[in-house]
Amino acid sequence: MIDELEIQITKVERSKLNEIDFNHLPFGKYFTDHMLEADYEDGEWKSVEIKPYQPLLLEPSLAALHYGQAIFEGIKAYKNNAGEAYIFRPQDNFKRFNISADRMEMPPVPEEIFIEGMRKLIELDKNWIPHKYDYSLYIRPIMFATDTTIGVKPSDTYKFLILLSPTGPYYANPMKIYVEEIYTRAAPGGVGFAKNAGNYGGSLKAAAVAKSRGYDQVLWTDAFEHKWLQEVGTMNVFFVFGNKAITPSLEEGTILAGVTRDSVMTILEEMGVKVEERRISIEELIEAYKSGKLTELFGTGTAATISPIKELCYKDFTMKFETENWKIAPTVKKRLTDIRDGVAEDKFGWMIKV
Ligand code: COI
Numbered sequence: 001m002i003d004e005l006e007i008q009i010t011k012v013e014r015s016k017l018n019e020i021d022f023n024h025l026p027f028g029k030y031f032t033d034h035m036l037e038a039d040y041e042d043g044e045w046k047s048v049e050i051k052p053y054q055p056l057l058l059e060p061s062l063a064a065l066h067y068g069q070a071i072f073e074g075i076k077a078y079k080n081n082a083g084e085a086y087i088f089r090p091q092d093n094f095k096r097f098n099i100s101a102d103r104m105e106m107p108p109v110p111e112e113i114f115i116e117g118m119r120k121l122i123e124l125d126k127n128w129i130p131h132k133y134d135y136s137l138y139i140r141p142i143m144f145a146t147d148t149t150i151g152v153k154p155s156d157t158y159k160f161l162i163l164l165s166p167t168g169p170y171y172a173n174p175m176k177i178y179v180e181e182i183y184t185r186a187a188p189g190g191v192g193f194a195k196n197a198g199n200y201g202g203s204l205k206a207a208a209v210a211k212s213r214g215y216d217q218v219l220w221t222d223a224f225e226h227k228w229l230q231e232v233g234t235m236n237v238f239f240v241f242g243n244k245a246i247t248p249s250l251e252e253g254t255i256l257a258g259v260t261r262d263s264v265m266t267i268l269e270e271m272g273v274k275v276e277e278r279r280i281s282i283e284e285l286i287e288a289y290k291s292g293k294l295t296e297l298f299g300t301g302t303a304a305t306i307s308p309i310k311e312l313c314y315k316d317f318t319m320k321f322e323t324e325n326w327k328i329a330p331t332v333k334k335r336l337t338d339i340r341d342g343v344a345e346d347k348f349g350w351m352i353k354v
Helices: 063-067 088-102 113-126 197-200 204-212 257-269 280-290 328-341
Strands: 034-041 044-052 070-072 074-077 084-086 136-145 159-168 176-179 217-221 229-232 236-241 243-246 273-276 296-301 305-314 319-320 352-353
Touching: 034 113, 034 280, 044 113, 070 088, 070 197, 074 236, 084 113, 088 113, 088 136, 088 257, 113 136, 113 159, 204 217, 229 236, 229 328, 236 257, 236 280, 243 257, 257 273, 257 296, 257 305, 273 296, 280 296, 280 305, 280 319, 296 328
Parallel strands: 176 217, 176 305, 243 273
Antiparallel strands: 034 044, 034 159, 070 136, 074 084, 074 136, 084 352, 136 159, 217 229, 236 243, 236 296, 296 305, 305 319
């Protein structure tokens, strides 16, 4: 058992840093020089190692490949204007990771590995953190089942990895979204609140259909009536009605408890915008659009940050927005950016020094 974190560190012989064009960083395409790797066996986390980013040697019978016992997180590190490296709210992602682990019948990862391991890894690769508007170092912790037997049962062994990816914006432009009413992402009692790999794999068909119709993503609706709004693929969603913002509640366990969602709620309240976490139907949204009450709508997520939605289509009805004239979403985004850049005081204690 790891009482005190002992991380074996093996450094690369030659960094790849100079091979990357930091002005062109598509999301998740490039990875830094090092990664963290830990293995769980006999009921304990036994080894923690930081080593050169490299392929894994895995057996074809690997349990995760067959039954999807795999979870992940998305976190970001920034360099502030003084050049210091900070991670945004990693404790919240750490807690959520272990909530996902519990739902998927996987062991928790200890804080010393998840948080301290992440800090050590970033410390080593901190020259990879971009310092540019909407750019960051995306941190991808992942855990998956590594038993090599194909009976359907929780694995006895697991691998935990942390990868780092310097990245630009996920959605560079305001989005066009399609309200989904055929496919379902999550139902109460299911795994919608967990960040398990299958939730994303299962979303791809609906996203592909939306893309073929000219949309960037779908807005998921509930499994029974297809009328209660849940989340956009890869993001939580906020609807602004004048000086009030509504976001679907977490109560039914069908949406992800986004860390950016929580940060946005805090900032909105600080701005004097009332936040309502509750059920909201597509009918209510359409009525609010028709009466002029629905003034802005945007997605929030670690990868996506704050992404305005310029078009929302339900059946054959399309709601259109002039995002250039919005007040709330750009103000929230600026406030978050200022905190990350060290320009505004971090009064909520969100920025953790590497
Ligand atoms: C994130 O926002 O970090 C996500 O995990 C969404 C997506 C890129 C999978």
